[in-house]
Amino acid sequence: MFSWLYNMFSSDMGIDLGTANTLVYVKGEGIVLAEPSVVAIEKSTGNVIAVGNEAKRMLGKVPNSIAAIRPMRDGVIADFETVEKMIRYFINKVHNKKLW
Numbered sequence: 384m385f386s387w388l389y390n391m392f393s394s395d396m397g398i399d400l401g402t403a404n405t406l407v408y409v410k411g412e413g414i415v416l417a418e419p420s421v422v423a424i425e426k427s428t429g430n431v432i433a434v435g436n437e438a439k440r441m442l443g444k445v446p447n448s449i450a451a452i453r454p455m456r457d458g459v460i461a462d463f464e465t466v467e468k469m470i471r472y473f474i475n476k477v478h479n480k481k482l483w
Contacts, residue, residue, distance in 0.1 A: 396477070398470060402455045405435075405469065407477050415477055422469050423451040434472040 395410035400420065407416035418435030425432055426448055433441060433451075441451040454465035 396474070398473070400455055400460070400466065400470075402453070402458055405473060407473055409477065416473055418473070420455045420469065421451060421453055422465050422472075423449055424465065424468075426450055431468050431472065434469055 397408040399406040399408070403420060404417055405420045406414050409415045419439040421435065421438040421442060422431060423433040423438040423441045423445065424430065432438075432449055438451055441449070443451075445451050452462065452465060454460065454462035454469060460466050
């Protein structure tokens with residue numbers, strides 16, 4: 384009876400972490416997100432400023448206080464902490480899309 388509500392908050396999800404792009408697949412919907420594997424982080428605090436498309440636009444254009452980085456290199460995770468932040472961001476973005 385309330386399966387639609389449960390499905391809104393619980394999805395079978397697959398994430399392809401690529402060196403260039405990250406893809407998020409949701410069962411029954413297909414690929415719901417395809418964005419660059421780039422994260423912009425404030426160096427002094429470690430706070431994420433931007434992820435994906437927005438962070439890619441910042442590459443080479445940020446002040447010294449911000450690092451726009453690609454946490455994946457040669458198909459492997461080069462920066463685990465940053466990849467974790469990137470995955471959290473993408474999962475939240477996909478779930479927020481489903482709510483509205």
